[in-house]
Amino acid sequence: MKRRNFIRNVAGVAVASSILPLAASCKSLDGVAEEINKGNGDDEQWHQLGTGKKVPNPNRKKTVTYDVVVVGAGIAGISAAVASARNGAKTVLVNDRPVLGGNASSEIRVTLNGVNRLSTGLAERETGIVEEMLLENRLYNPQESYPVWDHIVYDYVVREPNLTVMLNTQAIGAEMDGTKIVSTRCWQLTTETEFTLKADVFIDCSGDGLMAAKAGALYRTGREGKAEFNESYAPDKADGWQMGASILLQGRDYGKPMPYTPPTFAIKYDGDNAHHERKINNFLDGYWWVELGSNHDIIDVQEDNRHDLMGYLHGVWDYIKNSGKFPESENYALDWVGSLPGRRESRRFIGDHILSETDLTKHRHFEDAIGYGGWSLDEHNPGGILDIKERPSFFHEKFKTVYQVPFSSLYSKNISNLMFAGRNASLTHIALSSTRIQGTCALMGQAVGTAATICVNKGITPREVKNKHIKQLQEMLMRDDVYIPKVVAKDSKDLAKKASAIFGSSTKSGDAKNVINGISRDIDGEINHWQSESVPATFQMEWNNPIKLSKVEIKCDTNLHKNITMRKQPLSEFLKKSFITTVPPELLKVLDLEVRINGSWVKVGEKDRNIARLIKFNFDQVKTTAIRINLKETYGHSTVKLFEVRAYEV
């Protein structure tokens, strides 16, 4: 069988020719994409003046084998790749842009929201990998610079020893063996190199999901009709509408009059006749409702939409600056304008379960829950900026508490080793209107990255993980600080649960034994913490019989009911209720860990500038009868809270 026969997608010609303009030729004689990088020159095409030699134009090709390939480095993809690498799988993260972060990157600058505000008024912030990134950003980027955020994310990813990052690289094909993806073919724009990445497990977090589509994974686009999933907010009949993409801007006050002349491609904005919710109430950050979708194939029209969106955005700014309606904008000028639309919706791949409206609104319990969401059902209006008399989004319903997201919505129904996370997961259009928020996507990503390691270690498919090993997946996720609603951690290897005595030096609220109750946040009105009366404080565990110990893991407080995500404008008094712009004062900053060996305390680890909610101490294995955590300093709070303490032999 010829190799090209493995390439599923017959649209390869169009894709290859339009996406890869730098390749001299990418067509075989029969027109099927076969080799990306093959040229037409002869053996002396390249005259190297430095060496004096004439050599062929290089045909750069590399084949690399990994355990797990993650395509797309938005927040979902990053979470997937880091989770996979940390749990032991040799992982590659492939991103078609020069920076990481996707919609949250400096290229697009969508606020990294999550469960920002339930109907109770409180946030229920996602923990795990996304929390780690946001905390580091608060410490290392107090200036709230988006380009600096890019590098914080970059640092966060590249320092993982098991993880390779490929930027400016797009996965454009999939080679198959039956229903299994064998490899993905990628083009690295900057090095003119064709990569073949082989792996056991493939994860598509790219949003549009080109690789998954090329593999033949089933997907749908558009809006389901009401009846299919009994969705009250769905249209009566199915249609093709996909929520649009937006281009954002940032303005700045220059302290002097700043005239503005729109570019020739600006499209006039009729703000006088726009719906009142298309509000222009600041000149620092805008405007998510400058949005264009599609009734059919949104990917096909992305470039046209990009051009138009840039025009509409300048049109809105022109309206602000030159309509005379906003004289207070006189000193403002554009400081940054996006050129890359942030996308909300395109392909949604089909998994064993399609998450739908009532799963969310009825808080359906899933045995295979792996995370949660809680953003309102926030469906943007059909037409976007083309329909300005309509409100820009319908906030169908807010949630009082978080809903579960199941693992069976995160792997392909028909491609055996393919998973997905983010907006391209197995969701209805209405469910997507809530789950598309990046914090929720991050939890999906961490789940599939972790599941991938189970697949690799056991040589099984994601579906088998769901059917036979879902408890293991849940336990791994919870250990790594993912909260799964209504699921209690019961890791049998956790020696903390076998401690004979647990106590703190003082107790202001909660109970010292809460740290082993398997729920690592206060939620649903239940306290699951121990809180000291003051700082410094100590926390101690004792065992009747000596244990072997090499790891202690602590989950401390970062005030999950406030948002720490970076925003593009100062917090209003209203938003200060639910947002903070610093490292959470509750977070432990300085602490150390001692173990008791032969009756004496021996220090085995210390942190003098901790910036994580999940604090890990790894040390050479010791035989001990007790641990003592010395909680010395927070980032400002006068007490300290612990939600969980775990102890492991290995």
Added chain:
Amino acid sequence: MLKIRNIFKTKNKVNVTISSVSVLFFVLPVLVWMLFSFVPVTNGIQHKVAIIHPAIDKKKPIECIVVEVPADSIHKKYFYSDVDSVVCGEDICEVIILRMFWDEFGQYQRIEFKEGDELEKAEGKRFTKKDYQKLEEILRNKKSQLKDVFKEELVIGDVIEHGSEDVDAISGATSTVNESETVVGAVWTCFTLWHWANGELVSSIRNINAKGISNQKMIAVYLKSDTLKAKEFALEYLSKRRVYDSITVNAVVEELKKGDYNLLRTGLDYIENTTDNTKYYQMISRVFDKGDYQKRVACLNSVSSLGREGSTNFFTQLSTQISTFNYQEVEMFLSIAQQNNYSSSVLKQELIQLLKSENFLIARRAYWFLSNQENTKKEKRKLKSFHKKYKERL
């Protein structure tokens, strides 16, 4: 003369004219007793105080008048002030003047209205009996969410929760505070009154009250009172005044011995505020002696965290009691002893006994402490025997 009536006894309907034209919004001088008083102040003492009220200004103090009414044969001492019912943020509120009462500790008691006045909700509707009952619950809840919000964030409108990404629109009156924390449709009123009832006026009233009370009276009447709030009041001001004569110290200790953990939390501030090390350890020892688990741990934690120079008497006394300790107490006490390089024959004798404790954690902790001491031959034999028996568990 205007009549004062209890709001909960009011049944009669009174017409209240709702006029947005007459609305006073962001009115600064909220205390309007000078303009209009419910009853002539005959036996009251007027006090001028400066406080912050977040409904008015979160930084700039306002001047208020609080009236102190001394106790008589019928009533205990109390305070009152005449306040605006609401400092409205939306220009749509009817403002009435009401009288708010506190006890001598600054604890909110009740509100009263002049005849015919009623509180109102949104759209000019009057408070119902249930609304008044709920308001009463709100005002008595010192931990209300209303404590931590400012007027700017009190209400939001038709919350366009920033589409998918950002931006909030504010155009109406949906409370950001839980419904259980407010009377629906009267969030501004609840906010304003809660901060009158539980805000800075409380500490002003306590200070005024304390000013007229001698140390002797503070002990005889307040510290020895039956109520927690009176005892805490006494402890707070005895500590602020640094009263550490033997009579006072003795009285405080006796109360802390009898009292529960909550009283001890305030009491520890008094104990720790003394600069006299001897007195500190005497007080801690005596309180510890009769304390329950929570109180004993709090005492040990105080000693451990303050890191004051150790007291032999303290260590000796606790050494004799160690057989009654639970494991955490044993651990904390021996850790403090080790930090202070303390050891004694009394302690060692007790610990030798504890080697036989049914609680193995205690026995092992005693063993480890003793292992680091200079021991007699007999003690060494005991330790060796323990080691032999439990070497797998050490």
